[in-house]
Amino acid sequence: MSGKASSTRRSGCPVSIALDLFGDRWSLLIVRDLMVRGYRTFKEFQQSGEGIASNVLAGRLRRLQAEGMITVEVEESDGRRLNYRLTEKGIDLAPVLLELYVWTARHENTGAPCAVIEAMRRNPRELIAEVRRRWRERDSTPLIPRPGDGARSANSRSLRKERKR
Amino acid sequence: MSGKASSTRRSGCPVSIALDLFGDRWSLLIVRDLMVRGYRTFKEFQQSGEGIASNVLAGRLRRLQAEGMITVEVEESDGRRLNYRLTEKGIDLAPVLLELYVWTARHENTGAPCAVIEAMRRNPRELIAEVRRRWRERDSTPLIPRPGDGARSANSRSLRKERKR
DNA sequence: CAGAATTACTTGCAAAGTACAAGTGAAAGG
C-alpha cells in the first residue's frame, strides 16, 4: 500500500509509478549498496565510488524513507551514526536488481563476477531468501565481493573501463 | 558487444552501468511503450500519457539507438514515419520490466490488472518468448491492455500455462 | 575536560538538464 509522497505521478502504469520512486541515477544505487554491499551509513554511500553529491544523497535517503523503502535508526554504540536499513518493500526490489545485473552482464562488458551472476540467475529464490536472512540477522557482509576489494580479486581483473575520480 | 557511447560511467558495477544507460525518468518508459504497448513512432511515444517533452524524447531515442537498444527504419508505405523497434539487447530488458511490474503491483496500489501480472510472474519465460515472437513477426498489438482500454490484448491467453524457472 | 575529529547533514552558487511553446523541413494527402 501507500504511495503518498510522490509529487508528479502522471499515469497509472506500474512502470511509471515505479520510475517516479526510483527512476533516477541514484536511488537504485543506494538500494544496491544496502542490499548487496551491506552499507548502512551516509558516509559509506557517499564513498561508494559513484560520486553522489551529499545534498542529493540526503534528498534521496529522505525520499526512500518517505516511500517506506528504508528505515533509519541511531546506532547504539555511537550516537553520531545513523543506520539505514531496507524495509520489506525495499528488499522486494531484489529481483529487479538481479535482472539488472543479468542484463548488464549479458550486454555490457562489466567486470562483474560472472559466476556469481550465473548462480543468481539460476536460483533467484535462494538469492532473495539470502537477502532476507541478512536483513533479519543484521548481517552486513557483502553479498557480492566488490570489484577492487582485496578479498576476491579474481574478479576485479576484468574491470578496465574508464574510471573517473 | 558493449557500451561505447556512455559519457559518465563512474564505476564498474553492473547496476551502475545499467543506470548510466537508462537511469532516468524516461528511457525505460520508452522501452515499455515499445515492448508492451506496441508503440513504434515518435508521436505515439509523445502521446503515451506520461508527458515527455519532444526535445527530451528525441534525445532519449538518440541515446537508446546509440547504445544499441533500438533501431530505426523508415516506414515503407509512408516516408515521413520512422519506426523505432527494439533490438535483442532491448528485448532482453523484458525481465527487468516484468519485475518492476511485479514490485509495483505488490507495493503501490496501481490500477494494473493484477491477474495479468500474476500470470506474468508465474511464467516469466513464456512472457519473454511472447515478446520475442512479437518482435520477429512485427506484431504491434499491446501485450497488456492499457488501464482504461476496454479491449483485451489478443494474446493474453498465451500467458496462462504454468512453468517454473 | 578542552580541543580535535567524525558523522550527517545544510547552504549557496554555478552548471546542467528539463518543460513548454513555437518553428522548421520533408513527405503525403486533398
Added chain:
DNA sequence: CCTTTCACTTGTACTTTGCAAGTAATTCTG
C-alpha cells in the same frame, strides 16, 4: 498547389544537480 502530418529543433524559463564550504551533535584524545 496548398494544407496536413510527422519528426524533430530552437529558444527561453524553470528545476535539479554538482561542488565547495559550513554547521551541529557526538565521540575520541591527551
